[in-house]
Amino acid sequence: MKTIILACVLCLVLPSVALPELAGDVAPREEIVRLNAEDAPVYEVGLEDCVRHAVLNSFEAKLAKLDLLVAETRKTYAEAVFDTILFGSAGYIEDKRKTASFFGGEDIQTNIYMGGVRKRVPSGTELTVSWRDQRDRTDSPLVSPNPSHTAQLTFEAVQPVLRNTFGFIDRSTITLASLAVMNADLETRERIEQLIADVEKAYWAVVYRKKALDINADMLNRAEELYGAVKRNFDLGLAERPDVLATQANVLIRKKDVILAKDKYRRSREDLKFLMNVPADAKLSPRETFSREVEEPSLEKSIRTAFRNSRVYRKLKGEVEIRDVTLKMESNRLWPELDLEGTFAMNGLDSDFAKAAGSTVVMDNTYCYAGVRFSFPLENSMARAERDRALHEKEKALLALKREERSIITRTGNALGSLVSFNRAVSKVGKAVGLQEEKLREEEKRFASGRSSTKNLIDYQEDLLRAEMQEAAEFFARETARVDLEKEMNVLLEKYERLL
Secondary structure: OHHHHHHHHHHHHHHHHHOOOHHHHOOOHHHHHOOOHHHOOOEEEOHHHHHHHHHHHOHHHHHHHHHHHHHHHHHHHHHHHHOOEEEEEEEEEEEOOOOOOOOOOOOEEEEEEEEEEEEEOOOOOEEEEEEEEEEEEEOOOOOOOOOEEEEEEEEEEEEEOOOOHHHHHHHHHHHHHHHHHHHHHHHHHHHHHHHHHHHHHHHHHHHHHHHHHHHHHHHHHHHHHHHHHHHHHHHOOOOOHHHHHHHHHHHHHHHHHHHHHHHHHHHHHHHHHHHHOOOOOOOEEEOOOOOOOOOOOOHHHHHHHHHHHOHHHHHHHHHHHHHHHHHHHHHHOOOOEEEEEEEEEEEEEEOOHHHHHHHHHOOOOEEEEEEEEEEOOOOOHHHHHHHHHHHHHHHHHHHHHHHHHHHHHHHHHHHHHHHHHHHHHHHHHHHHHHHHHHHHHHHHHHHHOOOOOHHHHHHHHHHHHHHHHHHHHHHHHHHHHHHHHHHHHOOHHHHHHHHO
């Protein structure tokens, strides 16, 4: 009897003496997984909320829109060739130089005033209307009238006939600018859709990391419960010290997993906040959860939609058109410069300015000129080089378009294949998780009845953890594959257009 009493006393005393570190090493689960005080309040956000906020406020969206505005100035710049130009000048000359002529005066004063407008019209014709008045005063007695006003109204026209034929290059330059603006608009939409895809992936990454944190926290709870049960058995003399040490190590490992999971969850939220351009102190939590099934469109429908909506494909088609127009322009520059010129002027001469100016609208004193101006470099090396380069650039654009056609088919098929595979994988791993949970429950029953070991239970918990983490990873991979497919089909921007 004394021996039995002594054994019972030792069972109660030895644990507190031999295992003093246990009480301090295992903290309550709440201290591990609860959010810190500075994390409150936390705002739940849905996927649509994040996408809308990102498109309206993110740095990438703002940069894309500004790039479009910059590109739109190219058209205005090209149209400047048809701007109306107002010109003018005024000058005064005083000449007291000695001259060899007996009739020349020794003090000549001249005032010159001139102004006009010049404009090039879409036909390439350059039209100029100018008016000039020259006032002359001299001390020579042989000049009459003195002082005198010579006023002249002039009309000039220059029409290119060969190079820049009837304004072909001028109009083509504006066409190129318009096509460039259209491509810039497609590029802006493509960048915004890529932003939407990045936000969706970042959002599902937050959901995944939150799920991983919940899984690790649940495993920590199971590890703590196992540790408590083993410790109680040890106190009763029903468990060995290695079992206690094993469960204690298991708790510490699970605590480590929770700490790392919390950090990954925090980092994923920071990545999402950066894409959304929200304040750094904002606390976000995802409202969405992973769904079991995702719709799988047919391959034919996916490829057809991708070709219909692909902005990259339309941009490359626009690039082909740009290269075609450029080639025609450079071919036109091979021609000589041959311009038709014409001038018609009317002038008036009088000592009175008003009378001289009035004579400029009378057909009595007229001047007419018609001519041809010709210019052509004999080697014409620059024009030929530019034409050859434009030809090769067009060939490159056509090849790029054909490559994109093949790439759309390949990328869309691969994206759809990945989505189908991950859908199947999610279904399989979900069943595996259910089996692992059932296996662990059965083993816990055996452990409670003393027919299982601590190691088996820890191993089974590890098996369930791996299965649940694999399931969460496959969910995330499946959502990423869905986003990739929708991006290849170019339907993301259309899907959220009503929100923007």
